[in-house]
Amino acid sequence: MxxxxxxxxxxxxxxxxxxxxxxxxxxxxxxxxxxxxxxxxxxxxxxxxxxxxxxxxxxxxxxxxxxxxxxxxxxxxxxxxxxxxxxxxxxxxxxxxxxxxxxxxxxxxxxxxxxxxxxxxxxxxxxxxxxxxxxxxxxxxxxxxxxxxxxxVPDVRKCEIIGLHKCRFRKAGKSDETQLEDRQIIKIAGKIDRIYAKVPREVTVSNMMNGGTLKIVRKNTYDVNLWNPWVHEANEIRDLGTVSG
Ligand SMILES: O=P(O)(O)OC[C@H]1O[C@H](O)[C@H](O)[C@@H](O)[C@@H]1O
Structure with missing residues (x-):
């Protein structure tokens, strides 16, 4: 219904x-x-x-x-x-x-x-x-x-993203130039907008609501987009609402 x-x-x-x-x-x-x-x-x-x-x-x-x-x-x-x-x-x-x-x-x-x-x-x-x-x-x-x-999430700075280590990424909307992710654990501490290629099937994000860990398991898809506009850019997205630091 x-x-x-x-x-x-x-x-x-x-x-x-x-x-x-x-x-x-x-x-x-x-x-x-x-x-x-x-x-x-x-x-x-x-x-x-x-x-x-x-x-x-x-x-x-x-x-x-x-x-x-x-x-x-x-x-x-x-x-x-x-x-x-x-x-x-x-x-x-x-x-x-x-x-x-x-x-x-x-x-x-x-x-x-x-x-x-x-x-x-x-x-x-x-x-x-x-x-x-x-x-x-x-x-x-x-x-x-x-x-x-x-x-x-309660505090994005506390989230730990695991599963993207050694994947190549490019910056969304930018050139095709790629870089290698050298971190085992990714933490978000500012604006990020990347497309990771050939990502393993499983990516986890810790410290979600209630402190839990989210497991994202994919099949037949290979890329992962990681985006957080952070405060300044978020405030420029009109339908996102006001965000404070
Ligand atoms: O504002 P939207 O069209 O919904 O896009 C929101 C975001 O989508 C993806 O995550 C892109 O990588 C970002 O560059 C973009 O800002």
Missing amino acids: IYENQIVLNRGDYTSCSINVLGATVTSWRIHHQEQLFVSRESHFSGISHIRGGISFVFPHFGEWNMGPRHGFAREIAWSLDKGPEKLENGDVFATLSLDHNDYTHSLWNYKFKLLYKITLCEQKLIFNIFVENGCENFPFEFEILQHSLFK
């Missing part, structure tokens, strides 16, 4: 996940009451731009795009509910959203495609399955996908 644009997966025990059909954006993930995601209070939910925060769906292009909006169109348009929410025997709850090519997407990117996005809420984790169907007969297309995730 969709109520006020939201699809809610409720696992009981105050564990839930909300997905806004606008961009199939995951706007809330609560584990036993505790919110794990950051969504700006200044965010627009009316469709005039993408939702600022949560987990947004970047497709078919990451970054500035001369064919359409930055980070693609998928985060800016309404998706459909394809299936669910449905409870599985083990108590997990899932829903599948879909986005089909239409006149608008064709005006920017002239391919027939269908995206299926299955989100499963488990006791302590979220599982995402993404399917991209190519409806163009004998005609391949290239695309980029990113789940742009903004996490809520």
